[in-house]
Amino acid sequence: AQTVTQSQPEMSVQEAETVTLSCTYDTSENNYYLFWYKQPPSRQMILVIRQEAYKQQNATENRFSVNFQKAAKSFSLKISDSQLGDTAMYFCAFMMGGATNKLIFGTGTLLAVQP
Amino acid sequence: KAGVTQTPRYLIKTRGQQVTLSCSPISGHRSVSWYQQTPGQGLQFLFEYFSETQRNKGNFPGRFSGRQFSNSRSEMNVSTLELGDSALYLCASSPGTPGTEQYFGPGTRLTVT
Numbered sequence: 001a002q003t004v005t006q007s008q009p010e011m012s013v014q015e016a017e018t019v020t021l022s023c024t025y026d027t028s029e030n031n032y033y034l035f036w037y038k039q040p041p042s043r044q045m046i047l048v049i050r051q052e053a054y055k056q057q058n059a060t061e062n063r064f065s066v067n068f069q070k071a072a073k074s075f076s077l078k079i080s081d082s083q084l085g086d087t088a089m090y091f092c093a094f095m096m097g098g099a100t101n102k103l104i105f106g107t108g109t110l111l112a113v114q115p
Numbered sequence: 116k117a118g119v120t121q122t123p124r125y126l127i128k129t130r131g132q133q134v135t136l137s138c139s140p141i142s143g144h145r146s147v148s149w150y151q152q153t154p155g156q157g158l159q160f161l162f163e164y165f166s167e168t169q170r171n172k173g174n175f176p177g178r179f180s181g182r183q184f185s186n187s188r189s190e191m192n193v194s195t196l197e198l199g200d201s202a203l204y205l206c207a208s209s210p211g212t213p214g215t216e217q218y219f220g221p222g223t224r225l226t227v228t
Contacts (some may be wrong), residue, residue, distance in 0.1 A: 033214040044118075045205065045219040052214065091158065100171045101146050101209055101217060105158035 002027045004094050006106035013082045014114050020067075021077045021109045023092030030054075031097030034068065034075045039108075040088040048090070051075065053097075079111075087113045116141055119208050119220035127226045133194040136223045140187050140208030146170070147189040148217065149181060152203040161204075164189050165211050196227045 003026045013019035025034070036048040051059045051068050058066050063080045079086055092106040120139045128134050140147050149161040160173040164183035181191040187208075193200055203224050207217035 035216075037219075044221050045207075047216045047218075050216060095214060098213055100213055101148055101163050101165075101207075101211070101215075102160050102171045102173075103148070103150075103158075103207075103217060104160070105150075107157050 002029075002032075002094050002096065002104050004092050004104055004106035006092055006109050008109045009107070010110045010112070012112045012114060013079075015082055015084060017082055018078065018080045019082055019111065021079075021090050021092075021111065023075045023077070023106055025073050025075065025092070025094050027073070027094065027096075029096055033095045033097065034066075035093040035095065035103070036064070036066070036075075036077045037091045037093060037105075038086075038088045039091065040085075043088075045091070049077065082113045084113050084115060087111060116143075119206060119218050121204075121206050121220040121223050123223060124221065125224045125226075127228060128196050129228055130196055130198060132196050133192065134196060134225060135190055135192045136204055136206075136225070138189045138191075138206030138208075138220060140189070140206075141218055144208040144210055144218070145187055146209045146211040147183055147187065148207045148209075149189070149191050150205040150207065151175075152205055152222070153201075158205070161191065193225075198227050201225060201227045 032053045034051045039045045067076045089108045093103040146165045148163040163171045183189045203222045206220045
């Protein structure tokens with residue numbers, strides 16, 4: 001069974017600084033997808049970034065980038081130039097390839113951006 | 116495009132009752148997934164429906180069931196409610212192709228007393 005582990009329950013960063021959130025996963029599959037989702041307080045979950053396992057290039061979306069280490073089964077999220085609006089719970093999620101959209105989530109990291 | 120909508124947003128029920136939650140996906144999306152979010156267990160997958168068929172199911176008791184209609188709208192039902200069913204129930208829609216982004220609704224907050 002696949003598992004996703006986020007070892008940092010809470011993190012804090014100063015506005016404009018850079019922060020990295022950790023995520024490791026366990027799978028014996030080769031075809032899968034990885035995601036980072038953001039859930040702001042009392043607001044909807046939204047996708048931050050998506051990575052296809054067969055692509056070696058790390059995904060980037062504006063200030064958000066990932067460090068995808070397939071052999072180490074590691075998928076960390078780097079947020080550059082942190083903004084107050086980045087304050088949220090961040091979830092790492094795994095999806096197997098094939099005919100399913102089932103997401104397996106980690107326990108989340110609560111990120112607080114301090115002014 | 117309108118986003119994913121879930122109704123009702125808040126619900127209070129008594130143990131033993133049953134409840135039905137509704138989810139309307141983004142127009143054109145054929146896949147709807149349901150998740151339960153609790154402080155203790157985190158986010159757990161309940162089931163996924165694609166073109167009116169259950170495509171995948173999580174490890175929840177049979178009290179949890181769902182269905183999808185021809186317009187892709189989905190409902191989930193929980194019978195014989197228990198206190199532990201208190202949670203935020205999230206619905207997510209996607210076009211259906213595996214690996215694509217899931218768009219989440221605002222959730223239904225269910226409280227069982």
